[in-house]
Amino acid sequence: MKGEIYLVRVLQIVDSMDCGGIQSFIMNVFREAKKKGVVFDFLVTVSRKCEYDEEIKNLGGKIYRVPSRREGILKNIIELRKFFLSHNYECVHLHASSPSYIEPLIMSKKFNIPKRVLHSHSSSNVNSLYHRIMSSIYRPKLKKIATDYLACSEEAAKWMYGKYIPSEDIVIIPNSIPIDDFKFDKNDRDKIRRELGIANELVIGHVGRFVHAKNHEKIVDVFFNYYSRNPESVLLLVGDGVLKKEVKEKVVRLGIEKNVIFTGIRHDIYNLLKAMDIFIMPSYYEGLPVTLVEAQASGLPCVVSDSITKEVKVSDLITYISLDSELDEWLNKINIDINFNERVEYNEKIKDTKFQVKNVLENLLKIYEVNIK
Numbered sequence: 001m002k003g004e005i006y007l008v009r010v011l012q013i014v015d016s017m018d019c020g021g022i023q024s025f026i027m028n029v030f031r032e033a034k035k036k037g038v039v040f041d042f043l044v045t046v047s048r049k050c051e052y053d054e055e056i057k058n059l060g061g062k063i064y065r066v067p068s069r070r071e072g073i074l075k076n077i078i079e080l081r082k083f084f085l086s087h088n089y090e091c092v093h094l095h096a097s098s099p100s101y102i103e104p105l106i107m108s109k110k111f112n113i114p115k116r117v118l119h120s121h122s123s124s125n126v127n128s129l130y131h132r133i134m135s136s137i138y139r140p141k142l143k144k145i146a147t148d149y150l151a152c153s154e155e156a157a158k159w160m161y162g163k164y165i166p167s168e169d170i171v172i173i174p175n176s177i178p179i180d181d182f183k184f185d186k187n188d189r190d191k192i193r194r195e196l197g198i199a200n201e202l203v204i205g206h207v208g209r210f211v212h213a214k215n216h217e218k219i220v221d222v223f224f225n226y227y228s229r230n231p232e233s234v235l236l237l238v239g240d241g242v243l244k245k246e247v248k249e250k251v252v253r254l255g256i257e258k259n260v261i262f263t264g265i266r267h268d269i270y271n272l273l274k275a276m277d278i279f280i281m282p283s284y285y286e287g288l289p290v291t292l293v294e295a296q297a298s299g300l301p302c303v304v305s306d307s308i309t310k311e312v313k314v315s316d317l318i319t320y321i322s323l324d325s326e327l328d329e330w331l332n333k334i335n336i337d338i339n340f341n342e343r344v345e346y347n348e349k350i351k352d353t354k355f356q357v358k359n360v361l362e363n364l365l366k367i368y369e370v371n372i373k
Contacts, residue, residue: 010368011087013043013094013104017050017063019239019265020209021290022095022121025152025175027052028290032178032361034059038368043083043104045069045076051265069101080104084111091115091368094146097122097287099160100134105145117367118146119173120160123153123309124285140164148367152288153309171367174311175290176360179351181270182297184343189274196261196275201234204334205276205300207269207291208283210241215305218282218323220247222330224254229331235260238272273298278334281308282323288312293355299343303333314350 017023030040039060044050045068056063064087066079084107092108096118105116139162142149149170151157157170193199204223208214216237223235237247237260244262251260266272269291273279279295281304292312295302299317306320319333354360 009039009041009089011043011089011092012040013092015068016044016046017042017052017056018046019051019267021175021287023052024177024269024290025121026095027055028177028357029361029364030056030059030061032357033365036361036365038365041089051267069103077103077107080107081110084108084113089113091117093117093119093368095119095121096160098131098135099138099142100131102138102142102145109145115148115368116146117148117150118142118160120151120156121175121287122285123155123159123287150367153311155309155311156287171363173360173363174354175288175293176355176357177290177294177297178357179297179347179355182273182294183347184274184299184340186340188271192268192271192275196236196263198234198236198261198275201232201259202230202278202336203234203236203276204278204280205236205238205272206280207238207272207294208281208289209239210244210247212243213284213286215282215284215323216243216247217250219280220250220254220260222280222282222327222334223260224256225327226331226334227256227259231259233259236263236272236276237261238263238266238269240265269294270298273300276300277336278303280334281305282321282330283308284323292318297347297350297355299338299346301336301338303330314353314355315346317346 012026014022041062042056043064043066045066047065053063064083066083067075069076080103092113094102094105105118108116142161142164149161149165150173151160151170152173152175161170206219210216227233248262251257273295279300279302281289281292283305284307286308288309288311292302296315296317302318304318304320305323307323321330321333
């Protein structure tokens with residue numbers, strides 16, 4: 001009917017649906033959206049099965065695959081064209097870390113898809129010369145290619161859009177979580193610690209992919225120095241990635257392998273955070289790290305680098321430190337002055353913040369609505 005407003009089946013475009021901050025955000029929203037009858041389909045650029053594939057299918061979503069640009073730029077463009085030629089969507093939502101790859105939005109515009117949402121998830125990137133050149137070419141054209149401009153933080157907005165999109169046209173959509181799931185519980189803590197073989201040791205933890213941006217080298221250095229003074233301690237590293245082998249080798253060289261636990265990919269982050277006593281994140285750069293929101297919801301004191309946006313600070317649990325600071329300064333911030341009851345209370349304090357997934361979904365659904373003329 002002319003002028004009718006309706007919610008569309010949304011195509012989410014992302015490099016993969018393996019476990020990561022962007023993917024966690026999308027799935028948090030998808031689970032909530034499904035309750036309202038809104039379904040996400042996914043277009044990814046990996047041929048292999050991803051960690052979230054089964055859950056996506058169980059929620060009613062479909063997964064489509066095209067070759068990545070690494071397999072050939074022309075091949076990627078041809079397959080994107082084939083995809084949009086054979087699939088009809090009213091709305092596509094591209095999740096990106098830089099402006100260097102927006103071909104899916106360019107192609108969706110050619111096929112007259114009315115809603116083309118670009119979503120920035122990073123405040124910086126370590127790119128090749130090719131990526132820097134492509135970013136400089138595409139950034140001035142974003143206004144003509146996308147119809148809606150989103151970012152997970154103010155810094156991520158500046159990084160993606162620069163001077164080419166007015167700030168009043170950008171919608172900040174923070175990475176959200178189901179806050180109740182992360183409420184601290186002593187029984188859950190005891191159970192997961194038994195599973196991991198942890199008794200009464202102090203646990204310093206981190207959740208994140210093993211990539212350059214996360215700075216695992218610094219995490220290990222900080223823990224090694226802390227362990228040297230406090231041997232009743234454990235480092236808990238959750239995640240996977242290309243640098244995991246390198247980090248493991250460093251742990252062995254330092255002789256602390258018995259006190260460092262690599263869990264690999266886990267879907268029960270809410271339980272693992274309950275097992276921790278301190279959360280550490282010395283990242284070189286981030287968009288808006290969802291794991292820091294989760295850590296605060298679990299009542300965890302967090303020691304993080306000052307390169308991380310202050311927009312993620314929704315409690316007094318976060319302490320910022322410069323990456324240039326000496327290790328002793330990082331060590332001095334690793335102290336426990338919070339009890340279990342206080343950890344529960346922090347969850348209650350941040351329930352009604354902008355990071356609550358229900359609030360974020362409400363804003364996204366307004367963007368996804370299409371006016372049929």
